Amino acid sequence: MNRRLLWGLCGCAALTLFLSCSRRERPATARAATLHTVVAGIRGDMQRIAAQTERLAAGTAAAYVHAEARIPGVDTNHYRMTGYGGYYKVVEDKGPALWVSGIVPVDEEVKRVAWLTESLDDELMRIVRELPEVSQAYYNDRHSLNRIYPAFDVLAQYEPKMDITSFNFYYLADERHNPNRGPVWVDEPYVDPAGRGWMISSVAPVYVSNRLEGVVGLDVTVQKIVDRYLSFAQKNILLVDHRGIIVAADPHLIDLFEMPPLKDHRYLETIKSDHYLPDDYNLLKAKTKEVRQMAVQVLQQGAPSVRIVLRGKPFLVLAEPVAILRWTALLVEPMD
Numbered sequence: 542m543n544r545r546l547l548w549g550l551c552g553c554a555a556l557t558l559f560l561s562c563s564r565r566e567r568p569a570t571a572r573a574a575t576l577h578t579v580v581a582g583i584r585g586d587m588q589r590i591a592a593q594t595e596r597l598a599a600g601t602a603a604a605y606v607h608a609e610a611r612i613p614g615v616d617t618n619h620y621r622m623t624g625y626g627g628y629y630k631v632v633e634d635k636g637p638a639l640w641v642s643g644i645v646p647v648d649e650e651v652k653r654v655a656w657l658t659e660s661l662d663d664e665l666m667r668i669v670r671e672l673p674e675v676s677q678a679y680y681n682d683r684h685s686l687n688r689i690y691p692a693f694d695v696l697a698q699y700e701p702k703m704d705i706t707s708f709n710f711y712y713l714a715d716e717r718h719n720p721n722r723g724p725v726w727v728d729e730p731y732v733d734p735a736g737r738g739w740m741i742s743s744v745a746p747v748y749v750s751n752r753l754e755g756v757v758g759l760d761v762t763v764q765k766i767v768d769r770y771l772s773f774a775q776k777n778i779l780l781v782d783h784r785g786i787i788v789a790a791d792p793h794l795i796d797l798f799e800m801p802p803l804k805d806h807r808y809l810e811t812i813k814s815d816h817y818l819p820d821d822y823n824l825l826k827a828k829t830k831e832v833r834q835m836a837v838q839v840l841q842q843g844a845p846s847v848r849i850v851l852r853g854k855p856f857l858v859l860a861e862p863v864a865i866l867r868w869t870a871l872l873v874e875p876m877d
Contacts, residue, residue: 572872575778580861587866589672594745600664601680605747627643627701629695635692636662637662637679637688637690639689640687642687642702643685654682654684655686662690669690674761677737677760709731713727713744714745726742728783741866766789777874781869787823787824798829799829835858840869845859846859858872859872859874
């Protein structure tokens with residue numbers, strides 16, 4: 542065989558190998574790009590929400606400082622006592638609702654807090670209007686007072702004499718849990734007492750004269766996360782929190798991992814305490830060994846990709862952290 546023919550054959554072989562590798566590389570690169578786009582979208586939106594939470598906390602602190610100037614402009618005739626000793630506002634427009642549980646006796650001090658926080662209404666409405674990811678905005682104070690937008694029937698939804706300070710969206714912002722006093726995320730999905738289902742929240746403390754007066758919050762529903770970030774990604778991405786529990790995923794991925802179907806919460810009774818997703822959805826405790834091993838590799842060992850066999854077929858799992866929420870996004874694709 543002459544040298545020119547030999548070099549030609551070698552060149553063809555190299556080109557064939559290059560094209561073959563390129564065909565394999567391109568899908569992997571596209572998958573990683575899709576995953577990164579989802580993670581970048583979540584991260585950017587959550588950063589904006591945290592910044593708005595901090596702004597709302599500063600505005601709320603200012604309301605206390607300027608209470609003497611703001612309270613005289615409030616029409617207190619819209620406020621009523623309940624039969625169980627609570628306090629609420631009769632909402633006749635489309636503004637926020639106000640409810641005080643009554644677990645702390647409603648005296649003149651508590652009423653003044655209710656009135657002075659009416660100056661927050663425009664800001665609460667602006668946030669929900671301008672941030673499509675945010676389902677509701679609110680302020681909870683140390684007397685178990687809740688000012689929230691959008692409004693709803695607070696007397697029907699809330700448990701009388703509920704201790705708001707015992708919920709995660711309050712105490713995770715207090716001095717013990719949040720000594721830095723900045724905005725923090727309630728990133729383990731919980732059932733919203735206000736009736737909106739599974740929720741995560743950005744919360745920030747309100748300090749006045751170095752005393753914690755309350756906590757502001759902006760809520761994002763899990764359903765909103767699915768609709769906004771996962772729907773365009775061909776339903777092959779799931780989100781997992783730092784415990785290994787699935788936050789959001791398409792039903793076909795849940796079935797692929799042999800997990801029970803994810804369901805929204807049904808409000809058969811009012812919510813009295815923190816309520817989280819159970820370990821039934823924990824990948825680290827999945828019933829199949831392959832899923833547990835994959836979860837250890839990506840969630841605990843930080844592996845960016847893992848090959849796994851599910852229901853007799855090979856799959857590639859790509860992982861990227863969503864650091865602001867202590868979550869991990871996983872993209873699951875069948876292998877050629």
